[in-house]
Structure formats: C-alpha cells, structure tokens
Amino acid sequence: RSAQPQGRPIGRKKMKCRLIAAAAILLGENVASTSAFLSKTRLSISPTRSMMSARKAVALGLDDEISRWAKKAGYGDVTSSKPNGSSGWASFRRVSLSDGPELFVKSGGRSCKDMFEGEALGLQAMFECSRGEDGLRIPEVFHYGDLPDGKGSFLVMEYLNLRGRGDDRALGRAVAKMHMAAPTAEAGNPTISYGFPMDxxxxxxxxKNAWSNGGGTDEWVKFYSEKRMAYQLDLAGDSYCSKLWNDKIAPRLGALFEGVDVQPSLLHGDLWSGNIGSADGEPSVFDPAVYWGHHEAEWGMSW
Structure with a gap:
C-alpha cells in the first residue's frame, strides 16, 4: 500500500500565480496587468504541508494493543504482524488474525490521536456514502487511539490489496455517487451544512472544519473563503496576500456562484493521484482530508 508523501510545499511562484489568476478574474482585469501590479510586492510563502519527522516503530506495544482489541472483538489471536511500508510520519503494518479480517495498521511514534481520529471519521463517512453498486471501495475502520504507554497512536482498518489506478470512468462514477449521497447523521452531517464533525x-x-450555518450557496462561499483560502493565507504568513484576498477578492467571490445552487457533498478532500488505486478491480481512495463542501472543490485538489 503506497502512502502519500507528506510535506509537499506550495512554492512561492505557484502561490503567486494562483493569486494573480484569482485577482484577474474577480477584479475584471487581464492577467498581465494584474501580474504587473502584484510584482511590486515580495512574497514570503511558508510550506503549507509541513514535513513530519520520521519516528521509530512502536511495533511491540502496537501488537500488544491489537492483540487485546482482537480478542475483545471476537477475532481471535494475532497470527502475523509484518511491516508494510511507511511514510514520512507513520509506519504501516499488515496484521493477520485467526478469526477475523486482514488488517492494515497505521501508527505514529508520538501521540497523534486527533489526526488518526480525523482520518477514521473521514473513512467512515466515505464508507457510508459509497454503499451499494458502483461505489468506491473504502477500507472499513475498526479501531484507533493512543497506545497505553503514551508513546504513539494508531489506526486499524481493513487491509485492501491495492493496485494502481484502474478504470477512470468507474472511478468518476464512484466519486460522483459519493458526492451525490444525501447528508445524514450516519455520514457525519446531521445539519446539512458545510464542514465536518472535527478539524x-x-x-x-x-x-479547519467548523460547521457552517446550514447549506446553500452563500454559506459555501463564506466557508470556502474563511476556512480554506483565508486560513491558508494566514499560514503562509504574507500580510500583502492576506490583504489582497480580504479586501479585493473575497468580497467578490460570490459573483462566481451567481445562479448556482450549491449543496453539501462529501469530499475526499485530497484526491491527488497518489491517493487513488484499485482493490479487486474496484476504484478505491484513501488517505483522505474529508469534509462536506461544494463537489467541484474536489477537483481543485486533484492532479
């Protein structure tokens, strides 16, 4: 199972190009003149996806935790536990049980329960919204938390024998099915709003995923402006770009959605090529950053 490499920075040049394009569209200017105007400032963009340091495996304590959980859940004993790769911040294991499903276990060498809980809730929501024929193959989540000794956190899910991307048409249909699923309490959205139960x-x-005040186009524009663009610009730490967004672009953002009835769709949230695969011939996605938003926002994070 391949994992997404962490810490892909948004470069200074790319951020500037995006702001130029947005400003040109919303201010009614051409790209050349807007570019000349913005070139008067110097950007200082910090990475928005910080690289988390690699840590030692916590295999012994992890195996003990999985063994206790498996017996309590009625899955018998752990018969095999083997390393199955790693990312910049997590280690992966494949675990077999005597009377239970094959497991894929992610663990981190420090407490990151909130990170794993967010992923677990996201996978559960996608699982719920992908039920039935032609849906995405989403690994079922079984267990997550901190290790008893406080030296790490873990996430236990169904093991999928992942392969490379399969039929892109099937993937498109399956993602569309998830996007069109109705917001429900079981899928983590009892109020039909934009956001998610937790950051x-x-x-x-x-x-940031604090809930909007219901659905609809105006609430989406506000959510996207505040929880996505403005927040990312704050992280970048560039006062000029933040001022440009707040004073010039954000107030005109709603004009792009005139006549459009936006309603909440469940989004994977980080649907780049490294988070897409296939399992037993079915399209599968993983490593999500799930929230409820405008379905077209999904493709803004895809490449």
Whole structure:
C-alpha cells in the first residue's frame, strides 16, 4: 500500500500565480496587468504541508494493543504482524488474525490521536456514502487511539490489496455517487451544512472544519473563503496576500456562484493521484482530508 508523501510545499511562484489568476478574474482585469501590479510586492510563502519527522516503530506495544482489541472483538489471536511500508510520519503494518479480517495498521511514534481520529471519521463517512453498486471501495475502520504507554497512536482498518489506478470512468462514477449521497447523521452531517464533525489534517497541515450555518450557496462561499483560502493565507504568513484576498477578492467571490445552487457533498478532500488505486478491480481512495463542501472543490485538489 503506497502512502502519500507528506510535506509537499506550495512554492512561492505557484502561490503567486494562483493569486494573480484569482485577482484577474474577480477584479475584471487581464492577467498581465494584474501580474504587473502584484510584482511590486515580495512574497514570503511558508510550506503549507509541513514535513513530519520520521519516528521509530512502536511495533511491540502496537501488537500488544491489537492483540487485546482482537480478542475483545471476537477475532481471535494475532497470527502475523509484518511491516508494510511507511511514510514520512507513520509506519504501516499488515496484521493477520485467526478469526477475523486482514488488517492494515497505521501508527505514529508520538501521540497523534486527533489526526488518526480525523482520518477514521473521514473513512467512515466515505464508507457510508459509497454503499451499494458502483461505489468506491473504502477500507472499513475498526479501531484507533493512543497506545497505553503514551508513546504513539494508531489506526486499524481493513487491509485492501491495492493496485494502481484502474478504470477512470468507474472511478468518476464512484466519486460522483459519493458526492451525490444525501447528508445524514450516519455520514457525519446531521445539519446539512458545510464542514465536518472535527478539524482534520491534509498532509501534516491542520484543516479547519467548523460547521457552517446550514447549506446553500452563500454559506459555501463564506466557508470556502474563511476556512480554506483565508486560513491558508494566514499560514503562509504574507500580510500583502492576506490583504489582497480580504479586501479585493473575497468580497467578490460570490459573483462566481451567481445562479448556482450549491449543496453539501462529501469530499475526499485530497484526491491527488497518489491517493487513488484499485482493490479487486474496484476504484478505491484513501488517505483522505474529508469534509462536506461544494463537489467541484474536489477537483481543485486533484492532479
């Protein structure tokens, strides 16, 4: 199972190009003149996806925790526990049980329960919204938390024998099915709003998900402006870019949605190519940064 590499920085040049394009569209200017105007400032962009340091495996304590949990859940004994790769901040294991499902276990060498809880709730919501024929294959979540000794955290889910991307048409249909699923309490959205039950992470960066005041186009514009763009610009630490957004672009953002009836859709949130695969011939996605938002926002994070 391949894992997403963490810490992909948004470069200074890329951030500036995005702001130029946004300003040109919303201010009614051409790109060349807007670029000339913005070139008067110097950008100082910090990485928005910080690299988390590698840590030692916590295999012994982790195996003890999985063994206790498996017996309590009626899955018998752990018969095999083997390393299955790693990312910049987590270690992976494949665990077999005598009377239970094959497991994929992610662990971190320090307490990061909130990060794993956010991923677990996201996977559970996608699992709920992908039920039935032609849905995404989402690993079922079984268990997550901190190790008893406080030296790490873990997430236990169904093991999927992942392969590379399969049929992109099937992937598109499956993602569309998830996007069109109705907001429900079981899928983590009892109030039909934008956001998510908790803040989660995209890579190593905190993602703010406080609920909007219901659905609809105006609430989406406010959520996207405040919880996505303005927050990322605050992280970048560039006062000029923040001022440009707050004073010039954000007030005109709603004009892009005139006549559009936006309603909440469940989004994977980080649907880049490294988070897409196939399992037993079915399209599968993983390592999400889930929230409820405008379905077209999904493709703004895809490449």
């Amino acid at each position: 989660n992470t995209i890579g190593g960066t905190l993602q």
